[in-house]
Amino acid sequence: MVDYKSLGLVNTREMFKRAINGGYAIPAFNFNNMEQLQAIIKASSDLKSPVILQVSKGARNYANATLLRYMAQGAVAYAKELGCEHPEIALHLDHGDSFETCKSCVDYGFSSVMIDGSSLPYEENIALTKKVVDYAHQFDVTVEAELGVLAGVEDDVVAAESHYTKPEEVIDFATRTGCDSLAISIGTSHGAYKFTPEQCTRDPKTGKLIPPPLAFDVLDAIMEKLPGFPIVLHGSSSVPQEYVDIINEHGGKLPDAVGIPEEQLRKASKSAVCKINIDSDSRLAFTAAVRKTLAEKPGEFDPRKYCGPARDEMEKMYKHKITDVLGSDNKLAE
Numbered sequence: 107m108v109d110y111k112s113l114g115l116v117n118t119r120e121m122f123k124r125a126i127n128g129g130y131a132i133p134a135f136n137f138n139n140m141e142q143l144q145a146i147i148k149a150s151s152d153l154k155s156p157v158i159l160q161v162s163k164g165a166r167n168y169a170n171a172t173l174l175r176y177m178a179q180g181a182v183a184y185a186k187e188l189g190c191e192h193p194e195i196a197l198h199l200d201h202g203d204s205f206e207t208c209k210s211c212v213d214y215g216f217s218s219v220m221i222d223g224s225s226l227p228y229e230e231n232i233a234l235t236k237k238v239v240d241y242a243h244q245f246d247v248t249v250e251a252e253l254g255v256l257a258g259v260e261d262d263v264v265a266a267e268s269h270y271t272k273p274e275e276v277i278d279f280a281t282r283t284g285c286d287s288l289a290i291s292i293g294t295s296h297g298a299y300k301f302t303p304e305q306c307t308r309d310p311k312t313g314k315l316i317p318p319p320l321a322f323d324v325l326d327a328i329m330e331k332l333p334g335f336p337i338v339l340h341g342s343s344s345v346p347q348e349y350v351d352i353i354n355e356h357g358g359k360l361p362d363a364v365g366i367p368e369e370q371l372r373k374a375s376k377s378a379v380c381k382i383n384i385d386s387d388s389r390l391a392f393t394a395a396v397r398k399t400l401a402e403k404p405g406e407f408d409p410r411k412y413c414g415p416a417r418d419e420m421e422k423m424y425k426h427k428i429t430d431v432l433g434s435d436n437k438l439a440e
């Protein structure tokens with residue numbers, strides 16, 4: 107059993123409370139490799155932002171669970187080296203699919219876990235979430251739950267259609283499970299293809315897709331039922347067009363990729379939405395930089411020469427999200 111506090115990590119309770127009161131959101135960035143982790147820590151430390159390092163079950167399998175834990179411990183030391191005396195870094199399991207996965211993460215030093223019972227019938231979601239909460243809270247580990255279904259891939263769970271969270275269920279769900287935060291469905295979606303062209307309109311000048319707006323009325327109704335309760339948005343990459351264009355111009359094929367407009371995320375950040383999940387934008391930044399570098403320097407075969415620019419591009423993107431979208435810069439408690 108590894109106590110996350112001994113690794114220098116924090117759970118999400120205090121950072122969420124301050125984010126709701128302060129009208130900003132904490133970035134939850136997924137990572138699978140060293141370059142992503144370096145870029146996340148550099149961006150959040152330089153900007154004095156609390157940050158959630160998010161790890162999916164797939165990422166744990168890819169990177170090795172033990173190595174990941176030491177990487178998180180190293181991340182805390184790196185943030186201090188960069189001048190953050192008291193970094194606020196949470197290590198969070200993304201889309202935990204079972205009690206066993208969540209328990210394993212709690213036991214491995216995670217400070218926060220998500221149990222994703224959103225594809226289960228309501229009562230089963232409650233029972234599973236409560237079981238995880240009862241275990242995690244013994245160790246002061248915070249728990250995110252999900253109610254409502256996002257379209258797209260959620261690790262091993264694939265949903266063809268989304269179903270908005272029903273505001274009339276949230277009080278019962280939060281009370282009976284004891285969860286610390288709630289991921290909701292208001293129209294965001296995972297991956298780089300969040301909407302089909304049929305769901306969008308097209309800008310007549312550029313031909314680019316304009317996605318449908320998020321359901322802020324559903325968010326408002328949820329906040330009215332659960333005042334001050336931490337709300338989480340998954341599937342919140344904006345799929346920057348410049349990355350999609352670079353990828354497509356250098357041998358890639360991402361037709362009609364479309365994300366959530368940043369103005370809408372900015373608006374959500376000012377509400378009880380206090381955690382915003384971003385993974386695909388990091389993948390796009392990385393891939394765009396690697397494709398461009400290799401296309402321009404076909405003789406290059408030292409991975410540092412193309413992973414380095416990819417890391418720089420991700421850091422730039424993370425800094426933009428922190429400063430210009432979520433507003434979590436200069437929000438460390440120190």
Ligand code: G3H
Nearest residue numbers: 162164165260261296385
């Ligand atoms: O919501 C899913 C995250 O983007 C993680 O994706 O399961 O491919 O690691 P992954």
Ligand code: 13P
Nearest residue numbers: 297340341342343385386
């Ligand atoms: P994106 O695919 O929009 O980056 O969403 C990531 C996410 O929700 C991770 O849980």
Ligand code: ZN
Nearest residue numbers: 296340341383
């Ligand atoms: Zn997600």
